[in-house]
Amino acid sequence: MAIGRMRQRMQLQSKSTTNDGGGSAAVTTWTTFATVYGSIEPKSGQERFFGDQLQEPITHVIRLRYRSDLSFKNRLVYAYKNDGVTNNRTFNIKRVINVDTRNKYLECLCVEGVAT
Numbered sequence: 001m002a003i004g005r006m007r008q009r010m011q012l013q014s015k016s017t018t019n020d021g022g023g024s025a026a027v028t029t030w031t032t033f034a035t036v037y038g039s040i041e042p043k044s045g046q047e048r049f050f051g052d053q054l055q056e057p058i059t060h061v062i063r064l065r066y067r068s069d070l071s072f073k074n075r076l077v078y079a080y081k082n083d084g085v086t087n088n089r090t091f092n093i094k095r096v097i098n099v100d101t102r103n104k105y106l107e108c109l110c111v112e113g114v115a116t
Helices: none
Strands: 008-018 027-045 048-050 053-055 058-065 077-082 085-098 104-114
Touching: 027 077
Parallel strands: none
Antiparallel strands: 008 027, 008 077, 027 058, 048 053, 058 104, 077 085, 085 104
């Protein structure tokens, strides 16, 4: 993989859960622990019903330089500007593959826009 293809700047985020203090459900927050460059490649799209709602997850392969602290428990957020408006795309990581087990690149198999 050529480094020049890794043009998208993304944030790596980790999930933390805290008690709300009122005895009800816990509060989930996402914290950015690194900013990296990578490439985003769409792989497939599909439609499915879940909970009487139509979902359209789009599967992507995101490639970035090797990191030992990235796992399926994290997510990637790609922020970009279009006509002066900042948009965010959130990718939930399903698998992390160490390409050729050489500790040079990672391939993250992700689903966009599906809650975890």
